[in-house]
Amino acid sequence: MNTSAANPVAMGENRGAAWPRYVVLAAVSLLMLYPLVWLVGATFKSNAEIFTEVGFWPSHLDFGAYARGWKTSTEYTFATYFFNSFLITIPRILVTVTSCVLVAYAFARFEFWGKKWLFAVMVGTMMLPLIVLRLPQYLMFRELGMLDTYWPLILPSAFATDTFFVFMLVQFLRAIPRDMEEAAMIDGCNALQMLLFIIVPLLRPAIVSVIVFQFIWTMNDFMGPLVFLASVEKYPVSLALKMSIGATEEVEWANVIAISVVALIPSVAVFFAAQRHFIEGAAAGGIKG
Amino acid sequence: MAALSLAKIEKTYPNGFKAVHGVDLEVRDGEFMVLVGPSGCAKSTLLRMVAGLESISAGVLRIGDRVVNDLPAKARGIAMVFQNYALYPHMRVFDNLAFGLKLAGTSKAEVERRVRHAAKLLEMEALLDRYPRQLSGGQAQRVAVGRAIVKEPEVFLFDEPLSNLDAKLRAAMRVRLTELHRTLREQGRPATVIYVTHDQTEAMTMGERICVLKEGVIQQVDTPVALYRRPANAFVAGFIGSPEMNILDAELVAAGAGLAVRLGGHTLPLPPERAPRTPLHGPVKFGLRPEHIGIVPLDGSTPVPAKLRFGEHMGNEVFVHAEIGNLALTARVPAPQAESLQASPRGSEVTLHLQMDSAHLFDAASGASLA
Ligand SMILES: Nc1ncnc2c1ncn2[C@@H]1O[C@H](COP(=O)(O)OP(=O)(O)O)[C@@H](O)[C@H]1O
Numbered sequence: 195m196n197t198s199a200a201n202p203v204a205m206g207e208n209r210g211a212a213w214p215r216y217v218v219l220a221a222v223s224l225l226m227l228y229p230l231v232w233l234v235g236a237t238f239k240s241n242a243e244i245f246t247e248v249g250f251w252p253s254h255l256d257f258g259a260y261a262r263g264w265k266t267s268t269e270y271t272f273a274t275y276f277f278n279s280f281l282i283t284i285p286r287i288l289v290t291v292t293s294c295v296l297v298a299y300a301f302a303r304f305e306f307w308g309k310k311w312l313f314a315v316m317v318g319t320m321m322l323p324l325i326v327l328r329l330p331q332y333l334m335f336r337e338l339g340m341l342d343t344y345w346p347l348i349l350p351s352a353f354a355t356d357t358f359f360v361f362m363l364v365q366f367l368r369a370i371p372r373d374m375e376e377a378a379m380i381d382g383c384n385a386l387q388m389l390l391f392i393i394v395p396l397l398r399p400a401i402v403s404v405i406v407f408q409f410i411w412t413m414n415d416f417m418g419p420l421v422f423l424a425s426v427e428k429y430p431v432s433l434a435l436k437m438s439i440g441a442t443e444e445v446e447w448a449n450v451i452a453i454s455v456v457a458l459i460p461s462v463a464v465f466f467a468a469q470r471h472f473i474e475g476a477a478a479g480g481i482k483g
Numbered sequence: 484m485a486a487l488s489l490a491k492i493e494k495t496y497p498n499g500f501k502a503v504h505g506v507d508l509e510v511r512d513g514e515f516m517v518l519v520g521p522s523g524c525a526k527s528t529l530l531r532m533v534a535g536l537e538s539i540s541a542g543v544l545r546i547g548d549r550v551v552n553d554l555p556a557k558a559r560g561i562a563m564v565f566q567n568y569a570l571y572p573h574m575r576v577f578d579n580l581a582f583g584l585k586l587a588g589t590s591k592a593e594v595e596r597r598v599r600h601a602a603k604l605l606e607m608e609a610l611l612d613r614y615p616r617q618l619s620g621g622q623a624q625r626v627a628v629g630r631a632i633v634k635e636p637e638v639f640l641f642d643e644p645l646s647n648l649d650a651k652l653r654a655a656m657r658v659r660l661t662e663l664h665r666t667l668r669e670q671g672r673p674a675t676v677i678y679v680t681h682d683q684t685e686a687m688t689m690g691e692r693i694c695v696l697k698e699g700v701i702q703q704v705d706t707p708v709a710l711y712r713r714p715a716n717a718f719v720a721g722f723i724g725s726p727e728m729n730i731l732d733a734e735l736v737a738a739g740a741g742l743a744v745r746l747g748g749h750t751l752p753l754p755p756e757r758a759p760r761t762p763l764h765g766p767v768k769f770g771l772r773p774e775h776i777g778i779v780p781l782d783g784s785t786p787v788p789a790k791l792r793f794g795e796h797m798g799n800e801v802f803v804h805a806e807i808g809n810l811a812l813t814a815r816v817p818a819p820q821a822e823s824l825q826a827s828p829r830g831s832e833v834t835l836h837l838q839m840d841s842a843h844l845f846d847a848a849s850g851a852s853l854a
């Protein structure tokens with residue numbers, strides 16, 4: 195509150211010092227972004243150009259690579275693979291959010307026997323390399339007859355096994371004062387109404403993060419689909435991308451790169467769409483001025 | 484609109500800490516009762532037990548003629564205003580007020596009527612479409628009160644609702660809340676209020692009766708005037724009134740037919756009506772409020788030589804800090820009288836005039852009033 199009054203002086207000083215900082219930031223971000231820019235440039239190049247030129251500016255503008263990449267060398271276009279990816283990603287996000295919020299709510303707000311111990315175990319599983327789980331999971335889903343379906347990619351998330359998200363939500367919830375929930379209790383909420391009308395809206399920024407991360411990670415997941423899916427018609431984008439490299443002897447790199455660029459679009463779009471909510475944070479209903 | 488009764492209420496927290504020790508308190512129907520005490524004296528704990536947010540370890544809590552010990556918060560007919568307001572940040576003011584009513588299945592028209600009525604009462608009709616983050620502290624405070632009013636509860640519970648406001652706003656809200664209580668009474672819907680604060684000024688100005696707490700034990704329950712005039716012990720005497728009552732170590736001695744107080748090497752005769760019920764001699768605590776000490780003779784005062792320490796200028800009056808012997812005490816004198824002292828250096832001699840007929844005597848060990 196007082197800071198705004200004290201600011202004019204400080205801001206004057208800051209403006210002078212800001213230029214070098216922006217220059218450094220711009221240089222670093224350019225360094226980080228250059229491969230991406232180069233990637234886009236490379237989609238307009240021939241194989242020979244790609245391997246000889248460092249510059250990203252292509253000699254001619256030809257979207258043919260995008261069309262050829264999209265068609266693929268298989269009998270399906272990337273439309274199918276994108277559709278498959280969404281068929282995995284969207285249900286998985288739904289069950290992740292539901293299960294993780296429920297579990298986090300329980301850990302953060304209820305007392306039950308063995309809570310500390312269970313929480314420690316849960317956090318412990320975060321240390322477990324995912325690859326260790328693959329074999330037992332494979333055997334289990336084989337017994338269940340779920341191989342070559344999307345179930346093995348979705349079902350585990352329905353049991354809050356993405357413990358990182360649970361952990362994140364618990365931490366977020368712990369930082370929210372309980373007053374609002376107590377007020378809601380007096381207002382007559384039961385536990386479920388509390389969750390839906392109070393907790394979930396308060397958790398919104400954290401839930402958005404869960405959605406974004408789960409979206410990007412699931413879109414990028416290569417091992418999971420590789421292990422559990424056999425039929426090409428069920429492949430998601432990540433597998434299809436790999437396939438477009440291996441399918442023909444002479445790889446047209448421009449095609450591969452073009453479709454990689456397209457494959458990036460959903461993740462980037464989701465990230466930017468969610469950015470506002472990331473930043474917003476939990477604006478508590480409480481104290482001001 | 485119900486009486487409230489606490490009988491032998493106790494609270495032991497899960498970690499074994501006993502916060503409330505056998506509290507007995509009767510709050511009358513429609514009464515404005517203030518719970519006051521220093522931070523950590525279990526005011527909030529007590530209020531939260533009444534609200535149903537904290538379990539009751541022992542004792543019986545009645546609201547109206549129902550025992551509510553084991554009823555959930557929503558079934559007790561109470562509404563609470565929190566220190567941090569605890570508004571729902573994702574709902575507009577209107578929905579903040581309407582939320583509880585909607586949950587209870589109140590008809591849309593009735594919700595609308597009650598919210599509008601409360602908004603009018605609190606002069607916040609213009610705020611109904613705002614989100615809590617768009618409100619100033621004082622406005623958010625009113626919304627929090629409004630959320631309690633729309634529920635038309637049996638008992639209103641306030642937990643330090645003004646402590647987040649600046650001093651000016653706090654004084655204004657004090658008046659507003661008191662007026663609100665009177666208004667509801669005049670409208671024939673008297674509200675029973677339990678109001679928690681650590682601020683004795685709030686307690687004195689707002690409470691019809693005040694319950695003074697210390698470490699989970701009730702010290703005294705009475706009207707503000709009675710607490711001021713007849714504190715039950717040294718703690719209440721020191722807590723109620725500002726600046727604080729001077730409470731000094733002294734000795735009761737015989738003086739002729741009556742008694743006198745020996746204070747910092749001086750012997751001050753005690754008026755018979757102020758003498759202890761059971762005559763005694765020996766160490767006591769001597770209490771005298773700053774307003775009963777002057778630097779010019781007052782009604783029936785006794786002069787005592789003292790050393791000046793410093794003066795705190797408050798505008799219309801000055802708090803003069805001085806020493807009798809090695810006992811520090813404060814006098815509250817009108818500013819014009821204190822002008823003569825302005826130039827006096829520290830340690831200079833002054834004569835204090837003590838109104839001994841306003842003196843209080845407390846047991847040296849227990850602090851209980853001897854009057
Ligand atoms: N959940 C708790 N567990 C253990 N002790 C508590 C808990 N809440 C409060 N206390 C203790 O109980 C006493 C009274 O607390 P509180 O009612 O908040 O005091 P007040 O509102 O008068 O400042 C304090 O000593 C506090 O430390």
Ligand SMILES: [Mg+2]
Pocket residue numbers: 526527528643
């Ligand atoms: Mg408190």
